[in-house]
Amino acid sequence: MLTRIARAMLVPLSRVMFRPTVEGREHVPGHGPVILAANHLSAIDSFLIPLVSPRPVAFLAKEEYFTRPGLKGRLLSTTLLAVDAIAVPRGAHRAAQAALETALAVLRDGRAFGIHPEGSRSRDGRLYRGRTGVAWLALASGAPVVPVAVLGTERVQPVGARLPRPGRVTVRFGAPLRFAPPAGGAARARREATDAIMAAIGDLSGQEHAPGYNELSTPN
Structure with a gap:
């Protein structure tokens, strides 16, 4: 109940705060799994x-965001739940794979x-090379x-700012991409699919394309 109320407040608040221009909403399938x-x-x-x-979207979020103490912590966790965020541990390779499995379960549930x-x-505003987890999900789920x-x-x-400030933003949804199961090497198929997505x-x-990975990311 509380999360529904929070979402009902967040939608109009985001329109006032960010005055979003939204393009290409028709590209998001109305039902079934999609990334x-x-x-x-x-x-x-x-x-x-x-x-x-145009439909609920689940993102992963660090589990510590859901367990912070006090009123601010409660507000943060309620906001995350209102946008369908899913708590996952962050850390080693095992945690990263567990996060992918959680995401795959979301897709297999048709979400x-x-x-x-x-x-x-x-x-720096540039677009960095993508990690191949997105392609792993696409190929494993068929989404x-x-x-x-x-x-x-x-x-x-901006990076380092604790709270957002009013401004104008744009969100563009592009035409869906589909990837067939690999006929050859799986690693190469994931890399090629990820590069096509980026x-x-x-x-x-x-954005200008950066030649490599974001330095804070772990390349795959």
């Missing part, structure tokens, strides 16, 4: 996309799952991948 793969410029990206998407293939936020570009969120909540995100965002 929304987005660039990552700000901490609010994972909050904003579910609020403007929408959101992911930032770059891993960490871009500090289409909708590329998503967010623009302006780095000004609304190219589609870059076409939507207009």
Whole structure:
């Protein structure tokens, strides 16, 4: 009940705060599993996309965000639950694989799952090489991948800012991409699919492509 009330408040609040321009909502399938793969410029990206998407979107969030003490901690956890965030541990390779398995369960349940293939936020505005977890999910689930570009969120909540400030943002949903099961090497198929997804995100965002991985990300 509390999370439904929170979501009902967050949607109009986000419209007032961020005045979002939303393009391409028709590209998001109305039902069935789908992966929304987005660039990552700000901490609010994972909050904003579910609020403007035509259907609920689940992103993963560090489990400690759900267990912080006090009123601020309760408000944060309620906000995360209101946008369908799923708590997962962060850390070693085993935790990363467990996170992918959690995401796969979301897709097998016919839901929408959101992911930032770059891993960490871009500090310089460039689009970094994607990690192949997004392709692993697409190939394992058969779900289409909708590329998503967010623009302006780095000004609304720059890296290091504790709270967002009013501003104008844009969210663009691109045409779905589909990937057939690999006929050859699985690792190569994941890499090629991930590169195609990042190219589609870059076409939507207009960002300069960085030559490598975000330094705070673990390459695959």
